[in-house]
Amino acid sequence: xxxxxxxxxxxxxxxxxxxxxxxxxxxxxxxxxxxKGGWAPMSAPAxxxxxxxxxxxxxxxxxxxxxxxxxxxxxxxxxxxxxAAVFAKQLAISTLGLSSEAAWPAMKMPLQxxxxxxxxxxxxxLSRARRPLAAIFADFFTFCLxxxxxxxxxxxxxxxxxxxxxxxxVAISAQSLFCLSLLSLAVFLRRAHNGVFSILLGDGxxxxxxxIVTPILVMLPYIREGLRAHLLGLGRMxxxxxxxxxxxxxxxxxxxxxxxxAWRLNALESEIKGMSLRDPLTGLNNLxxxxxLAKQALLLARRSHEPFSVLFVDVDxxxxxxxxxGHQAGSGYLAxxxxxxxxxxxxxxxxxxxGGDEFAVAGQFGRAGIADAARRLQNGAAQYKMHHTRFxxxxxxxxxxxxxxxxxxxxxxxxCADEEMYRxxxxxxxxxxxxxxxxxxxxxxxxxxxDKEAEHT
Numbered sequence: 319x320x321x322x323x324x325x326x327x328x329x330x331x332x333x334x335x336x337x338x339x340x341x342x343x344x345x346x347x348x349x350x351x352x353x354k355g356g357w358a359p360m361s362a363p364a365x366x367x368x369x370x371x372x373x374x375x376x377x378x379x380x381x382x383x384x385x386x387x388x389x390x391x392x393x394x395x396x397x398x399x400x401x402a403a404v405f406a407k408q409l410a411i412s413t414l415g416l417s418s419e420a421a422w423p424a425m426k427m428p429l430q431x432x433x434x435x436x437x438x439x440x441x442x443x444l445s446r447a448r449r450p451l452a453a454i455f456a457d458f459f460t461f462c463l464x465x466x467x468x469x470x471x472x473x474x475x476x477x478x479x480x481x482x483x484x485x486x487x488v489a490i491s492a493q494s495l496f497c498l499s500l501l502s503l504a505v506f507l508r509r510a511h512n513g514v515f516s517i518l519l520g521d522g523x524x525x526x527x528x529x530i531v532t533p534i535l536v537m538l539p540y541i542r543e544g545l546r547a548h549l550l551g552l553g554r555m556x557x558x559x560x561x562x563x564x565x566x567x568x569x570x571x572x573x574x575x576x577x578x579x580a581w582r583l584n585a586l587e588s589e590i591k592g593m594s595l596r597d598p599l600t601g602l603n604n605l606x607x608x609x610x611l612a613k614q615a616l617l618l619a620r621r622s623h624e625p626f627s628v629l630f631v632d633v634d635x636x637x638x639x640x641x642x643x644g645h646q647a648g649s650g651y652l653a654x655x656x657x658x659x660x661x662x663x664x665x666x667x668x669x670x671x672x673g674g675d676e677f678a679v680a681g682q683f684g685r686a687g688i689a690d691a692a693r694r695l696q697n698g699a700a701q702y703k704m705h706h707t708r709f710x711x712x713x714x715x716x717x718x719x720x721x722x723x724x725x726x727x728x729x730x731x732x733x734c735a736d737e738e739m740y741r742x743x744x745x746x747x748x749x750x751x752x753x754x755x756x757x758x759x760x761x762x763x764x765x766x767x768x769d770k771e772a773e774h775t
Contacts, residue, residue, distance in 0.1 A: 322507045322519070326375070329500040329507075333372045336493055337365050360493045363404055367435040368497040370397045374442050375504050391443060398439030405432035430470050431490045434498050437463045438505065445508045457514045460505055467502045471495055472540060523586050531575055542568055597671040599649055600656035608670025612680035613728050615668055616720075619682050627683035627719040628728070629692060630735035631655070632743065634712035636675040643708070654711055658698040662691060678732065688717045714743040 340360045360368070370393050378390030441463045444456035474495055510519050517525055518532065542564050549560045595607030603611060612628070619626040633655055640648040655677060659669050667681035683691060692715045699713045716739025720726040 322510060323379075326379075326504045326507045329504040330372045330376055333368055333497045333500050336360075336497055337369045337372075340365050340493055360491050360497070361431075363400070364431050364435070364491070364494040364497075367397050367401055367439075368494070368501065370394075371435065371438055371442060371501050372504075374439070375445075375501070375508070378442070378446065394439045394442040398436055398443065401432050401436035401439060405436055408432055430466075431494050431498070434463075434466050434470060437466055438498065438501055441502075441505045441509075445505055448512055453513060456509060460509045460513070460515070463502050464506060467495075467499055471499055476544075523582060527579060527582050531579065534571065534575060538568060538571055600653055600671050602656050602659070602677070603668065603670035605670065605672040608668060608672055608678055608680070609728065611668045612670075612678075615680055615682070616728055616731075619720075620722075620725075622682075623722045624682045625684040625687075625719055625721050626731075627681065627685070627688035627717055628731040628735045629679040629688060629695075630716045630718075630732065630739045631659070631677040631679070631695070632714040632739055633675040633677075634714055634743070635709060639709050651709075651711060654702055655699070655713065658695065658702060658711075662695045662698055672732075678735070680728070680731075683719065685719045688719060692717060714739050714746065716740070716742055 337360070374390045374393040374397065376390070377386045377393070379387075382390075437459065441456070441459045444452065444459055447453050447456040470490060474490065474492065506515060509515050518528055519525065546560060546564055549555055550557065555563075595603055595610065597604045602608075616626050633651055636648055636651065639651060652671070652675070656669075656671065659677060659679065663669060663679055663681065667679055670678050672678045679691075695715060696713060699711045702711050716735045716737065718726075718731045718734035718738065720731060
């Protein structure tokens with residue numbers, strides 16, 4: 319937004335400088351020499367309209383209060399009314415054949431310039447519209463302003479370059495076009511804050527693509543018409559071959575842009591799918607991705623009459639690890655579990671983190687195969703060295719298998735594997751409690767028996 323504001327202020331400063339230079343040309347002989355050689359100065363109505371439009375944009379900016387913004391809108395209304403009056407006068411002269419000296423002799427401004435400044439003033443009046451309907455009108459008039467300005471500027475350049483032969487007279491001066499272009503740019507930059515043109519200035523992939531493609535699409539028709547005029551002027555190719563050549567070039571460029579857009583959209587789609595199906599911490603599938611891929615793997619196993627198994631893995635004591643060592647340490651244990659899973663299973667198996675401390679594996683395993691995979695997974699966890707030696711990496715594992723003729727669904731397999739995992743966790747906890755209860759009794763009794771035997775002796 320800071321860059322937009324700086325660009326708008328620069329455009330307004332340049333307009334003020336150009337208008338001041340033209341006004342000085344009427345009083346200072348040194349400045350008047352610059353208008354010799356066919357470089358016509360701005361007409362008085364065009365200079366006044368440009369200067370008032372710049373003042374209107376300046377005072378209606380966000381830096382000023384409500385009173386100054388109202389004054390800016392009032393100036394824009396005066397410019398719109400005055401330019402519309404000049405436009406109507408010039409239109410009557412050109413269509414009805416009225417004498418230009420008979421009505422308003424002081425209001426001498428070309429028809430194109432009057433229409434351009436009238437559109438400019440209307441666009442300024444609507445430039446800060448935010449309500450839906452008003453914003454649509456603001457974007458529409460801004461687009462019309464840019465369209466008319468582009469027609470006037472390109473017409474002036476083509477007429478000056480004489481692509482189609484000598485031109486009797488250029489209707490509007492270069493300074494007026496320059497000021498109109500800068501003021502149109504300022505209105506465009508202002509609408510880019512909250513209008514439809516904000517797509518050109520965003521940070522998204524669509525905005526980046528539009529910024530790359532727009533200059534090519536804008537310049538391509540002008541380049542094509544310029545080449546057409548040049549080739550026709552040379553007379554070395556038949557006109558129909560010139561048309562065919564330029565149409566083919568335009569089609570090739572358009573096709574290249576279309577392929578580029580499709581490529582970028584496909585890349586964006588893949589990135590979005592990856593973000594929606596992947597767990598950011600471990601890089602494995604999240605619950606949604608695991609369910610999607612595991613269901614497809616289960617259907618393929620049924621079609622090929624292969625057994626299918628699901629492994630449910632739980633990281634033991636993760637809550638205690640987070641409480642005593644911090645969540646960063648807990649994340650390290652989860653990432654380590656994901657690494658062991660990748661090292662243990664095949665690339666064709668579906669791996670996922672389906673909960674906070676829960677992982678799942680799905681693939682074409684029989685009962686013996688999934689049991690062997692569970693043993694290898696436990697061995698990998700036992701051999702894994704963590705930075706925090708206070709807690710070893712311990713996993714509770716449960717499995718469930720669907721045979722070739724079994725029509726068990728994936729949720730049912732997950733529920734069975736989950737239940738088996740909790741049974742194993744309870745067995746291990748009960749075994750640990752029994753060993754803890756027995757070991758202290760043995761150590762306490764041994765000294766007692768020794769003392770009694772000594773006393774008896």
